[in-house]
Amino acid sequence: MxxxxxxxxxxxxxxxxxxxxxxxxxxxxxxxxxxxxxAIEAASAYRWAEKNCRPLTHFAESLEPTLWLETERFAMDLENRHAAEFEHLRRTIRLGGGADYRLLYFLTRLTRPEVVVETGVAAGWSSAAILRALQVNGSGRLWSSELVYSRPTIHADYRPFVGMVVDEDLKDRWTLLLEGDRVNLPRIVTDCGPIDLFHFDSDKSFAGREFAFDVIRSRLAENAIVMFDDITDNLHFRRLARRPGSPWVVTGPRASVGVIWEGIHARVVHESAESVKPRGRRPTPRTQPR
Ligand SMILES: C[S@@+](CC[C@H](N)C(=O)[O-])C[C@H]1O[C@@H](n2cnc3c(N)ncnc32)[C@H](O)[C@@H]1O
The missing domain is CATH 1.20.5 (Single alpha-helices involved in coiled-coils or other helix-helix interfaces)
Structure with a gap:
């Protein structure tokens, strides 16, 4: 009352x-x-990444020059077949842009992972690169997480375009889940076994990255490779890189890709003046949750 x-x-x-x-x-x-x-955080992330960036070609050629040539051939073929159609869809239905598929093909061929997990599929450039490399290797499986949500202002039905650049003959090695990282990743890590290569290219917020890394980190195999795309969006990768005992490299166009990998040889590991001293804690073994 x-x-x-x-x-x-x-x-x-x-x-x-x-x-x-x-x-x-x-x-x-x-x-x-x-x-x-x-915006301030992104600017700071960009300055850091740019300062520490290693050109992709140098990075790859210092590891395995012949494989880099194979990678270039693969990329050229993929682009010739799909770039025009993709460009059209990118403009019309705003399909997400491709990740660094060269580096993904190269590292998949180089390290021959058995279990690869990726987030963010869109047209599937990253998926196509990983799957083709697995096929050439003759073994391995890819688990992909995508979120198909309704985008009425963009396109009524986005689903048919997910993974459109992935050839049919590659799909028997592929498990594609479409309910978003928060649902997909916990399911994937339960089924997939120790992860040899993880690639992140989905929800680019700090929280999205942190969630994914929290889910996968205790499931990483010994000497696993962890790649994040668009690392200049925020300071997430810089924070990961600053943990003691994690060899890392920043590479790719516009210093956009961050790789953490204990298998990176000393000569290609980051050699920044900024290199961080352990703060009292010993590096945790890769197989332990951090
Ligand atoms: C930049 S695109 C991925 C490009 C892809 N890696 C390639 O190389 O073609 C980002 C994708 O992440 C998806 N995405 C956004 N949020 C997501 C989430 N929470 N879980 C899974 N996928 C998500 C978007 O739908 C979009 O298709």
Missing amino acids: HQDRLRQLARSSGLAAGIRWARRLRRDAQAVVARNLA
Whole structure:
């Protein structure tokens, strides 16, 4: 009764409208602050990544020059067959852009992983690279996590385009789940066995990256490779790289790819002046949760 009376009074005196206005103002101000903080973080991540970036060709050729030539041939073939159609879909239905599929093909061929897990499929450039390399290797399986959500303003049915650049003859090595990382990844790690290569290219927020890494890290095989795409979006990869005992490299176009891999040879490991001293804790073995 009292409350109804108070509401009536607030309405007639204009107080309610004032409160709504103040709340809206606070929400807008919070959004502006959040956007600015994100922009500052991205700028800082970009400066760090650029300073530490190793050109992809140097990185790959220092590991295995002949394999890099094979990689270039693979990439050229893939692009010749699909680039035009993809470009059209990228513009019309805003299909997500391709990851660094050269590096993925190269590392998959080089290290011959048995279990590969990736997040973010879109047209499937990364999936096609990993799957082709697994096929050439003659063994291994890829588990992919994608989120097919309705995008009415973009396209009524996005599903047919997921993995469109992946050839049919590669699909018997592929398990593709479409319910998003938060549902897919816990399922994948239960089924897939120790992960030799993990590639992240889905929800690029700090929380999205952290969630995925938290799920997979205790399931990584000895000497596993962990790759993050678009590392200049925020400081997530820099934080990972700064953990003691994790050899890492930043490479790719616009310093966009971060790789953590205990198998990187000393000569290609990051040699930054910034190199971080262990802070009291001994490096944790790769197979232990961190
Ligand atoms: C940049 S695209 C991936 C490109 C792909 N790796 C390639 O090389 O073609 C990012 C994809 O992540 C997907 N995605 C976004 N949030 C996701 C989530 N929470 N879980 C799984 N996939 C997600 C998007 O639908 C989009 O298709």
